[in-house]
Amino acid sequence: MTTATRPTGYAGTLALTALTPIVWGSTYAVTTEFLPPDRPLFTALMRALPAGLVLLALTRVLPRGIWLGRAAVLGVLNIGAFFPLLFLAAYRLPGGVAGVLGAVAPMIALGFAAVLLAEAPTRRKVIAGVIGVFGVALVVLRGNAELDTIGVVAGLAGAASMSAGTVLTKKWGRPDGVGPLAMTGWQLTAGGLFILPLALVLEGAPPALDGAAIGGYLYLGIIGTALAYWLWFRGISRVPATSVAFLGLLSPMSAAVIGWIALGQALTPLQIIGLVIALAGTVLGQLPPKPAPVVAEPFSPKEIDDVALVAPIEVAVLTAPEAVSVAEAARR
Structure with missing residues (x-):
């Protein structure tokens, strides 16, 4: 889609969609400050299922036919698998390595878009992806960062899951008459139902919740999930x-800024440089490809003959008497 063919409000749509990863960046601060520790699956469940059920009640639209399967697939990719993998990587990878792995998502999305949407990755977007990963690495990595095999696999798998879900959401679109709010409810509910047995088996009964935890879960469920995913x-x-995938680079940047403002975490000059670089990668990922030059097709022999016949004819502006004379001469 070139600049000339983009609909009015395109920039506004991008700006609203960008609010989603910015809000997602607050998840780390809310989780560490208000929620019970070591309960990633329960937290993922509380983010997805209640919000999904509320949206189903509000929209009163349920998937039918082929969309029963599609809603389940999208719910698992975007929510059910992504949330647990995200938390698993965050718990096992100190020093922001999980954030760097998440920043690889735009590059993975380029691959899925090439296969599923026949969108060939442009050189500009590949460069933007590399710049984005490098910038995020400067923001979140620390010198004592350690690699954990399970954590790395979980981080990459989570990025791939979300990327595949994003591209398939674009490929399948929505059924006629179904809005994005209903689609959000379908996916959150499907993802929450996928997480529910995992949380019960692996973490047991829900923990006791105080007022701070309840407020944190309400924020994550309403603002960080229902509203954010609807915009997404x-x-x-x-x-x-x-x-859209490139906008995900804003999430680790948002987390760093929120940590600096709300939690008193210092930002080093290198991190500030990383923020600028990652932002440049995000912006570069939004630029449309250059329009292909229009190449004139060669004339066929028949067209060349036609041009030769009409070339000597000159068009002139005639006065009324001259026009009459020409018409009479033509009749003779």
């Missing part, structure tokens, strides 16, 4: 999937 899926339906 709305954006996917209106702009290229790869452009």
